Amino acid sequence: MNYLLAAKMRYYHNDNSETILSKVCDSISRNLSGCKHELLCIFDDIINIEPCCYWNRNVFEQTDKELQNLIVQNPNIFIDDEIFELFLAGYNAYMQVTNVINDLSGLNDSPAMKNRQYRIPTYVSIVEGCLTNLYRFIALILNQTTDKNYAATYKLNPLCEILNKNSFNKLTDAVNINIRNAINHGGIVFKEDGQKIDFHYTENRRSVSSTLTTYEFDRLINDAYDTASAIVLGITTFLNSNWSIVTVNTTDKTFAAFSLLGMELSVPSIRCRYISESACSDQLNAEFWIANTDREYLIQTAVVLSMMIYSRYGDYKKYYISFSSERLMTSWVRFTNQQIFDMLNKHRELSEVLSEAIGNKEVMIFTPSTEPINLQEIKYFRFPNYQCDSYKISQIEDASMPDRKRLKCRLYIGDVDEREKIIEILRESIDWLKTVKNVDSPTIHHKNGDMEADALYITVYRYDARKNKELYPNNSNFVCFADYNQNGSTTLLNGGLPANIWSQFHHEKIGNIDIAWREGKYLTRHVQKIGANSLCPCGSGKKFKKCCRGKGIFD
DSSP states (O other), X not given: OOHHHHHHHHHHTTSOHHHHHHHHHHHHTOOOSOOOGGGHHHHHHHHHSTTGGGOOHHHHHHHHHHHHHHHHHOTTOOBOHHHHHHHHHHHHHHXXXXXXXXXXXXXXXXXXXXXXXXXXXXXXXXXXXXXXXXXXXXXXXXXXXXXXXXXXXXXXXXXXXXXXXXXXXXXXXXXXXXXXXXXXXTOEEEEGGGTEEEEEEEEXXXXXXXXEEXXXXXXXXXXXXXXXXXXXXXXXXXXXXXXXXXXXXXXXXXXXXXXXXXXXXXXXXXXXXXXEEOTTSSEEEEEEXXXXXXXXXXXXXHXXXXXXXXXXXXXXXXXXXXXXXXXXXXXXXXXXXXXXXXXXXXXXXXXXXXXXXXXXXXXXXXXXXXXXXXXHHHHHOOOOOEEOSSOEEEEEEEOOBTTBOEEEEEEEOTTOOOHHHHHHHHHHHHHHHTTOOBOOOXXXXXXXXXXXXXXXXXXXXXXXXXXXXXXXXXXXXXXXEEEEETTSXXXXXXXXXXXXXXXXXXXXXXXXXXXXXXXXXXXOOOOOOOOXXXXXXXXXXXXXXXXXXXXXXXX
């Protein structure tokens, strides 16, 4: 047995395929003789993950039955790159929607806000991103069985008509074309604070409207989603039984071929998210989600995956394997073509190659976070905004470190132009911001909680316009940058800006607040002789004589 084959056997040893296949057979009431590696994770998703597992049985049975009938009656049917990419697009969109449903459906937002952020975009994503691609996948298979030109059909309504005429009618029952049209054409009105939604659309050249309560719209979303789940399961079952009709050339460097390799490399505990070439085409990148974040396991897995990828695409100079999970920052291992060749052919020991890669700084494995944290709180946490008659604070961001609680925000002061009033607003804003709660990071622990912030970075603007947020001296909407530090010593060099821009501002220190004014008119000059060889007060790290001396800022 060669080394690669042995490595593959070890890799797939714990894929749990027998248990997954048994559960699939029980769920669909059919006996499947085996499961293709490429399809294992799709089966696992649809059977075991909520809400995927609530698939519509009638839709599944019709999808499976009619596709099987087509192959029996037309044994020359094939699925090429174009057709297979439609399935991939539909499935990928489906999994993205699954994450949206799991993350957002339970939010306690107001009905109107939930309509805008969740219901409307989720329904569109299911219908347009998922079902339309899956319908077209079936239409292109049907196109091989008829003289009609179904290949020219891309739009949802004609695709529904094709399926309805070819015994796939149950697949379209949950799709409301009129609701989709109303959404796409801006015909939506929220009523009763969002508890009801009016959908306005044109039907037979007449202006028509229908009203759904949020409960009814949620049911419409769920029905469309359960239909998508069933179609994905039906197509996957069909492909599993007829894999030979998939004619994608797996040695090509196409999206379909890379995706097939990613599906082949995936097991329930290690999911390939993407395979792609680098911009210069000399490196192949493979990104994985992984459950086991032990350092040695990650490195061993990277070795096996790099060999498997190399055996398919052996002409790249480098192979980049990255891993991440909910508690692990993106970690990676990169091997050269020669290193993988040497490992596969036992020209060098694995330990020698790994030592070389580590020495070349081609291995970066982070320690996963094991802090006892509330992942649900982190997922749904939102910073508050603050507004009063004279100013508002928004877009608060966390910039904390393990030993320092740091927050960034934007402060809008309108037409306030008096220096003392601006400073008063800054102080009030700091007092409010200091005790704003932040939460921990799931991957790297940082200081968090209700305690007073160690540092605050406040960018002050006049108005909250979409444009004019640049921190440039010629941006009249920008007023100043304030750097508050509890201990009076900043950790943010040059306000995070290039030194040549930072040096053009007008700097002063008021207590434990460093202010960089855009305009010199706000600056109160303090008489202080600064030595030529002293560090420049602007914070550049350069000597005063090499930086701001002679510019009228500090002298």
